[in-house]
Amino acid sequence: xxxxxxxxxxxxxxxxxxxxxxxxxxxxxxxxxxxxxxxxxxxxxxxxxxxxxxxxxxxxxxxxxxxxxxxxxxxxxxxxxxxxxxxxxxxxxxxxxxxxxxxxxxxxxxxxxxxxxxxxxxxxxxxxxxxxxxxxxxxxxxxxxxxxxxxxxxxxxxxxxxxxxxxxxxxxxxxxxxxxxxxxxxxxxxxxxxxxxxxxxxxxxxxxxxxxxxxxxxxxxxxxxxxxxxxxxxxxxxxxxxxxxxxxxxxxxxxxxxxxxxxxxxxxxxxxxxxxxxxxxxxxxxxxxxxxxxxxxxxxxxxxxxxxxxxxxxxxxxxxxx
DNA sequence: ACCTGTTTAGGTTCTA
DNA sequence: TAGAACCTAAACAGGT
Numbered sequence: 001x002x003x004x005x006x007x008x009x010x011x012x013x014x015x016x017x018x019x020x021x022x023x024x025x026x027x028x029x030x031x032x033x034x035x036x037x038x039x040x041x042x043x044x045x046x047x048x049x050x051x052x053x054x055x056x057x058x059x060x061x062x063x064x065x066x067x068x069x070x071x072x073x074x075x076x077x078x079x080x081x082x083x084x085x086x087x088x089x090x091x092x093x094x095x096x097x098x099x100x101x102x103x104x105x106x107x108x109x110x111x112x113x114x115x116x117x118x119x120x121x122x123x124x125x126x127x128x129x130x131x132x133x134x135x136x137x138x139x140x141x142x143x144x145x146x147x148x149x150x151x152x153x154x155x156x157x158x159x160x161x162x163x164x165x166x167x168x169x170x171x172x173x174x175x176x177x178x179x180x181x182x183x184x185x186x187x188x189x190x191x192x193x194x195x196x197x198x199x200x201x202x203x204x205x206x207x208x209x210x211x212x213x214x215x216x217x218x219x220x221x222x223x224x225x226x227x228x229x230x231x232x233x234x235x236x237x238x239x240x241x242x243x244x245x246x247x248x249x250x251x252x253x254x255x256x257x258x259x260x261x262x263x264x265x266x267x268x269x270x271x272x273x274x275x276x277x278x279x280x281x282x283x284x285x286x287x288x289x290x291x292x293x294x295x296x297x298x299x300x301x302x303x304x305x306x307x308x309x310x311x312x313x314x315x316x317x318x319x320x321x322x
Numbered sequence: 323a324c325c326t327g328t329t330t331a332g333g334t335t336c337t338a
Numbered sequence: 339t340a341g342a343a344c345c346t347a348a349a350c351a352g353g354t
Contacts, residue, residue, distance in 0.1 A: 019344085060344095063329085065326095065327075
């Protein structure tokens with residue numbers, strides 16, 4: 001009989017992919033972006049399994065960061081000391097984890113070839129490329145304001161992103177401060193080599209590439225360029241969404257809860273909804289709790305426990321204990 | 323020397 | 339069973 005306690009549960013490998021673990025870490029961060037070392041830290045803090053063989057899994061994790069389009073690299077500004085870039089989730093990778101389950105993705109988030117080129121070459125170019133080709137119903141350019149101490153990760157855009165119902169007031173409350181990494185103030189202050197190399201003003205580049213600048217932004221872009229960072233704060237706000245309508249970031253927040261230590265953790269739910277229950281998921285718990293800031297993790301788990309099926313679908317003990 | 327990041331390559335596991 | 343998702347190893351470049 002395996003005796004419970006030391007080495008029985010918490011040291012076992014968590015049923016989450018590296019993509020899941022990384023997404024958790026990023027989502028959990030205030031700015032929705034983390035340097036590599038902090039991603040390591042998050043994972044090791046919560047999952048004792050990953051406190052060993054660090055060479056192995058960290059190599060795998062780095063591979064995932066580079067290889068998967070759902071992760072984007074955000075360069076540090078000169079005023080931000082530290083090693084490496086920040087890593088964030090691509091704004092459009094919203095529903096990678098069906099029903100909020102982090103166990104297995106419903107499908108791989110893959111950029112189109114052209115998107116990939118644009119994205120890897122220059123975040124900004126990607127941004128406009130992206131928004132040109134997917135006309136979003138209510139989607140306009142991200143809010144832009146000028147002065148911020150830190151670059152922050154994307155506010156979500158509309159496409160592929162489900163409504164955000166909550167995750168308490170935690171993420172919601174922060175969303176007012178979030179800025180799309182491709183938002184003007186974040187774009188211009190970084191190393192957008194593609195544009196800089198062209199020697200053309202931003203709007204010219206955009207026009208040349210066939211990306212019309214939205215009216216409310218064009219004047220701002222023009223006025224800002226090349227006077228980076230000189231725009232008054234008041235001009236910077238072009239609200240697009242009610243902040244509470246969407247997650248502060250492109251990934252679905254359904255299925256998240258906080259444990260007793262204030263750590264945000266996923267609520268594992270079946271990949272496929274139980275047929276008899278229909279598409280009832282962790283989201284239901286959030287929705288039913290209405291605007292209640294913090295959904296009871298216990299009640300959510302209760303609901304979800306009824307639906308757990310298959311092997312790895314139960315809550316990993318490390319999540320409860322850490 | 324170590325960390326970060328990219329890429330290739332070959333393997334396993336899961337799902338349609 | 340084929341393909342997708344995922345894992346691991348490893349070579350290598352560039353930076354501190």
